[in-house]
């Protein structure tokens with residue numbers, strides 16, 4: 040089918056779904072509850088065949104992952120009866136675990152693949168209207184992570200791996216006219232360093248056909264081009280001689296790459312020349328991939344900090360943020376591709392799940408448990424509102440009910456309602472709710488931390504240096520407790536500048552609880568610990584070793600003792616540290 044025509048059909052369907060968002064939500068809930076009425080979990084709540092939202096919200100409680108864990112474990116252990124879903128779950132998703140430190144199990148089924156494709160098709164249709172793709176290829180930094188079988192014989196892997204392995208994924212990519220330029224052996228290779236090298240090599244071989252450069256998260260795209268800076272000469276030499284570098288040792292990758300790599304000295308010279316002509320790799324993507332229409336990946340939330348570097352590499356190529364979802368399921372599509380990435384909103388698709396929203400004002404943000412949101416601290420039990428009842432300008436935590444056995448599940452993400460697309464809300468991602476720096480009465484979220492780092496990073500920018508990555512930790516080993524910020528910096532900064540950065544970080548946390556606690560010394564001076572180069576690479580390697588997929592990686596922004604291995608990597612790699620003198 041002509042792709043323009045197909046896109047218009049997808050848009051038409053989306054418009055109809057969103058115009059009737061309220062009705063579609065009621066029907067979706069009904070469908071989910073009917074399909075899964077026989078499951079042990081739903082039976083427990085005595086719905087007795089009543090599938091309306093009122094009965095649902097009065098009978099079934101709002102839960103966190105911890106509450107569902109015993110049920111998910113039963114499934115993973117091979118329970119023979121329906122536990123969370125009517126139809127047996129055969130695959131388990133391993134969430135990346137980079138936000139909370141430990142991977143979680145989440146049920147996965149074909150419906151989630153289908154909703155993933157619906158999200159992909161929807162945002163593509165809107166993107167394609169503005170920036171049409173014409174029979175090209177994509178340089179996609181995507182990786183299948185390790186899969187294993189659970190005790191009960193279920194296949195377990197990351198959400199993206201489950202998707203990439205599905206037949207629908209390839210079909211959808213072909214329909215979008217941007218199949219991945221790398222062979223499957225590269226995507227599913229067992230060593231991500233080797234896969235990344237080969238993705239870059241394929242990108243160069245097909246450089247004129249590349250119309251899209253993408254990954255799930257922006258971090259992975261930046262990481263890939265940082266690697267390019269280190270290996271470009273080796274890549275050129277491989278192309279010149281038609282011989283793959285000896286460091287690629289996986290036989291299946293070598294065989295697959297042998298089919299695309301032939302000696303091409305002209306191409307090697309051309310790329311070599313282009314690279315040499317760049318100043319500090321500025322505009323690398325535009326220069327090397329002249330037909331690239333856009334760079335695509337999630338760019339909001341914790342990914343915003345990589346945008347500066349990505350723009351630097353991109354040159355004239357535009358950046359478009361990908362959609363909003365999680366291992367637990369998708370939420371919304373970016374249907375306004377003209378927006379700059381920082382201002383991207385996500386329109387919720389009302390037929391991919393049943394969505395509720397916990398008003399944030401009513402949630403006690405002082406919950407101390409960093410791992411799980413906790414209702415017991417709430418003065419008033421917050422009442423979630425339905426998808427079409429949210430208010431513009433308000434912030435909420437997302438609660439999802441999906442087709443794979445999650446019922447009224449708190450996702451832990453904070454979103455802000457920016458407007459409506461027909462009757463469905465357009466959400467802006469704010470932050471992870473449970474990532475919080477708190478010692479006393481202070482409450483600083485992931486967003487507060489990001490703003491503080493951005494303010495201090497400006498002092499480094501004046502020295503032509505940048506923060507490669509960052510994380511934080513609450514140190515309560517000594518009295519009073521204090522915040523520790525870990526930074527990896529792109530080069531050597533002077534002590535004077537780093538001291539100023541440390542002071543700036545401390546004073547940029549403007550939360551009244553923090554400021555007053557600092558003034559009365561109930562919280563000690565903030566500490567900036569500067570890490571050796573490559574520390575965040577070690578953290579990434581650690582997560583990939585645990586089974587996380589590189590393209591789903593998100594640097595943990597707050598490291599708690601639960602995550603002792605990461606804390607140890609950080610502490611073992613401190614090159615210098617500074618103590619704030621703000622507040623005397």
Ligand code: AMP
Nearest residue numbers: 134135337339340362363364365366468
């Ligand atoms: P995971 O399931 O571990 O791969 O991560 C899912 C989480 O990534 C979500 O719960 C969000 O916190 C974050 N995330 C996903 N999509 C977006 C987006 N478009 N913008 C910001 N953060 C996102």
